Amino acid sequence: MAAPPEHVVAVVAHPDDAELMCYGTLLRYREQGAAVTVVVVTTGINGVSLADRGLGVSLTGRERTDESAASYAGSGIDLVTLGFTDGALVPDRELVSHIEAELARLGCTVLITHSLHAGPDHQDHLAAAQAAVNAATRIGTCATILHGQPHAPRGDFHPTVLVDITDLLPDKVKALAAHRSQAGRWYLGAEFTRHRAAEAGWSLAPVRAAAGRRFEAFETSLISLLAPEGDR
Numbered sequence: 001m002a003a004p005p006e007h008v009v010a011v012v013a014h015p016d017d018a019e020l021m022c023y024g025t026l027l028r029y030r031e032q033g034a035a036v037t038v039v040v041v042t043t044g045i046n047g048v049s050l051a052d053r054g055l056g057v058s059l060t061g062r063e064r065t066d067e068s069a070a071s072y073a074g075s076g077i078d079l080v081t082l083g084f085t086d087g088a089l090v091p092d093r094e095l096v097s098h099i100e101a102e103l104a105r106l107g108c109t110v111l112i113t114h115s116l117h118a119g120p121d122h123q124d125h126l127a128a129a130q131a132a133v134n135a136a137t138r139i140g141t142c143a144t145i146l147h148g149q150p151h152a153p154r155g156d157f158h159p160t161v162l163v164d165i166t167d168l169l170p171d172k173v174k175a176l177a178a179h180r181s182q183a184g185r186w187y188l189g190a191e192f193t194r195h196r197a198a199e200a201g202w203s204l205a206p207v208r209a210a211a212g213r214r215f216e217a218f219e220t221s222l223i224s225l226l227a228p229e230g231d232r
């Protein structure tokens with residue numbers, strides 16, 4: 001009996017996080033026939049710098065949701081927003097319950113979320129990761145958890161999984177550019193995205209990096225490694 005298809009679910013704190021950590025990987029899973037859903041926990045409405053706020057710049061949740069929709073347009077990836085307020089996310093009962101309900105509804109088999117070592121990164125990232133991992137352990141279908149690279153270039157991230165996104169890198173750059181309200185942020189620029197994809201290869205698979213291959217990197221915490229066929 002053929003194994004049931006994968007349902008990959010990316011649970012992330014903010015509207016641009018999945019594009020930054022795993023856009024190429026999500027496209028690769030789609031290519032291989034998996035269903036893919038991105039669950040964005042917050043609206044991202046507070047994603048305005050204090051300097052910009054001083055200049056009277058503000059955001060609506062709708063604006064950022066529209067940007068997300070634009071970045072996944074035509075990809076076959078579904079988008080769900082849970083509507084929490086960004087900036088003050090805590091991995092409490094309410095957050096875990098909401099994420100658990102989504103993972104169960106979708107029949108998640110692969111969870112992608114932030115790193116559990118995302119401490120020096122945005123405070124919401126660690127909270128979303130903790131809640132997502134907690135929720136994933138409560139449902140029976142999720143066998144693999146991948147943790148994407150924190151945006152901030154520091155911390156304790158030690159990846160062991162590489163996904164080759166060489167041919168998908170232009171799509172990733174384009175998807176990040178769709179987040180127009182965040183324009184000017186260094187981590188959304190094409191240069192940083194290309195650097196990150198090269199760096200991942202050079203640090204873990206230099207022979208492939210030297211051959212021009214580019215990657216997204218992940219830590220992993222596997223709940224179960226092997227299950228009888230049809231019993232996943």
Ligand SMILES: [Zn+2]
Nearest residue numbers: 013014017122
């Ligand atoms: Zn974020």
